[in-house]
Amino acid sequence: MTSRGSTPISQHQSRPRGRICLKLALQMLFVVIVALMGLNGLARPAAAEDFNRAFLVNADFSGKVLTDASFTKANLRGANLSSSELQGVSFFGANLEDATLESANLSFATLDSARLVNANLKNAVLEGAFAFNAAFNGATIDGADFTDVLIRDDTQEMLCRVAQGVNPITGRSTRESLMCD
Numbered sequence: 001m002t003s004r005g006s007t008p009i010s011q012h013q014s015r016p017r018g019r020i021c022l023k024l025a026l027q028m029l030f031v032v033i034v035a036l037m038g039l040n041g042l043a044r045p046a047a048a049e050d051f052n053r054a055f056l057v058n059a060d061f062s063g064k065v066l067t068d069a070s071f072t073k074a075n076l077r078g079a080n081l082s083s084s085e086l087q088g089v090s091f092f093g094a095n096l097e098d099a100t101l102e103s104a105n106l107s108f109a110t111l112d113s114a115r116l117v118n119a120n121l122k123n124a125v126l127e128g129a130f131a132f133n134a135a136f137n138g139a140t141i142d143g144a145d146f147t148d149v150l151i152r153d154d155t156q157e158m159l160c161r162v163a164q165g166v167n168p169i170t171g172r173s174t175r176e177s178l179m180c181d
Contacts, residue, residue: 048067048068048069048070049066049069049070050069050070051069051070051071051074052070052071052072052073052074053072053073053074054071054074054075055074055075056071056074056075056076056079057075057076057077057078057079058077058078058079058080059076059079059080060079060080061079061080061081061084062080062081062082062083062084062100063082063083063084064081064084064085065084065085066084066085066086066089067085067086067087067088067089068087068088068089069086069089069090070089070090071089071090071091071094072090072091072092072093072094073092073093073094074091074094074095075094075095076091076094076095076096076099077095077096077097077098077099078097078098078099079096079099079100080099080100081099081100081101081104082100082101082102082103082104082120083102083103083104084101084104084105085104085105086101086104086105086106086109087105087106087107087108087109088107088108088109089106089109089110090109090110091109091110091111091114092110092111092112092113092114093112093113093114094114094115095114095115096114096115096116096119097115097116097117097118097119098117098118098119099116099119099120100119100120101116101119101120101121101124102120102121102122102123102124103122103123103124103169104121104124104125105124105125105169106124106125106126106129107125107126107127107128107129108127108128108129109126109129109130110129110130111126111129111130111131111134112130112131112132112133112134113133113134114131114134114135115134115135116134116135116136116139117135117136117137117138117139118137118138118139119136119139119140120139120140121136121139121140121141121144122140122141122142122143122144122165123142123143123144123165123167123168123169124141124144124145125144125145125167125169125170126144126145126146126147126149127145127146127147127148127149127170128147128148128149129149129150130149130150131149131150131151131155132150132151132152133152134151134155135155136155136158136159137158139159141159141162141163141174142164142165142174143164143165143166143167143168143174144165144167144174144177145167145169145170145172145174145177146159146174146177146178147170147172147177149177149178156178156179156180159178160175160178160180160181163175163178163180
């Protein structure tokens with residue numbers, strides 16, 4: 001049997017159906033195995049929480065594990081995030097004015113355009129964070145670790161004027177981690 005241009009229909013069906021079915025069956029089997037492992041506690045899917053644009057003034061997240069959560073443009077004024085696990089968290093454009101982030105792990109967090117005015121970052125670990133346009137005016141940074149944090153030069157100079165202490169977790173000096181002169 002041929003179609004209009006005398007090309008046999010069988011030539012249009014060049015993919016073997018058996019291979020497609022086998023691939024789908026293997027994918028479905030993988031999904032079932034992963035789901036069963038999760039039910040048995042062997043593997044748990046990571047479910048990052050979404051707090052984007054949330055009104056969280058004076059909220060208490062102290063000691064919480066919020067790895068990979070998103071607080072993009074959230075209002076966290078006066079919030080308590082002390083001793084929290086915040087690796088990879090997005091605080092892009094968030095208001096963290098007067099927030100307590102003491103001893104928090106902010107490694108690889110996104111703090112770009114965040115407002116950390118008068119925030120308490122004492123003994124916080126910010127290693128590898130992206131904070132290029134973050135505002136740190138009046139922030140307490142005693143013992144904070146800024147190793148490999150991307151910040152603007154003028155912000156670095158401002159932080160170097162008040163930098164002191166050694167981070168109790170990493171053992172790094174705040175001044176050295178900020179590469180102060």
